[in-house]
Amino acid sequence: MEKAWLFFNWASRLKGFKHDQYTYTTMLDIFGEAGRVSSMKHVFQQMQEKGIKIDSVTYTSMMHWLSSSRNVDEAIELWEEMKSKGCHPTVVSYTAYIKILFDNHKVKEATDVYKEMLNSGCAPNCHTTRY
Numbered sequence: 001m002e003k004a005w006l007f008f009n010w011a012s013r014l015k016g017f018k019h020d021q022y023t024y025t026t027m028l029d030i031f032g033e034a035g036r037v038s039s040m041k042h043v044f045q046q047m048q049e050k051g052i053k054i055d056s057v058t059y060t061s062m063m064h065w066l067s068s069s070r071n072v073d074e075a076i077e078l079w080e081e082m083k084s085k086g087c088h089p090t091v092v093s094y095t096a097y098i099k100i101l102f103d104n105h106k107v108k109e110a111t112d113v114y115k116e117m118l119n120s121g122c123a124p125n126c127h128t129t130r131y
Contacts, residue, residue: 001034021047025058032065040065056082060093067100075100089117095128 008027011017024047031040044062047054059082066075079097082089089097094117101110117124 001030001036004030005039019052021053021055021058024052025061028058029061029065032061032068035069037066037069037071054085054087056087056090056093059087060090060096063100064096067103072100072104089120089122091117091122091125091128094122095125098128 004027008019008023011023012019024043028040028043028047031037031043040062044054044058046052047058059078063075063078066072066078075097082093094113098110098113098117101107101113114124114128117128
């Protein structure tokens, strides 16, 4: 993880190279998997400050790692932020969020999100319906 961060920073100083949403999200995932939530949040904040596009993949990843580290309320806030910024959830986003809610005994909220997903025209997949 440290080597990945060093490489990430080294690459950002290369002439003609610019990180994009994919490289930022990958770095965010590396920190999330390592349980380094504050570092993950720092990368997310850098994305926002530098105007890097934050899509549903990035939001979903953040929500997953936040909930994995028991920051469920922050994951819920991020879901609301994602939608308020006009970033439309995908079936993967909906499924991940529903799982977060179910895993934390928020059955009514999960059911409401499932109904929202259907009403938005987003069809569930085999992973969505197993919760």
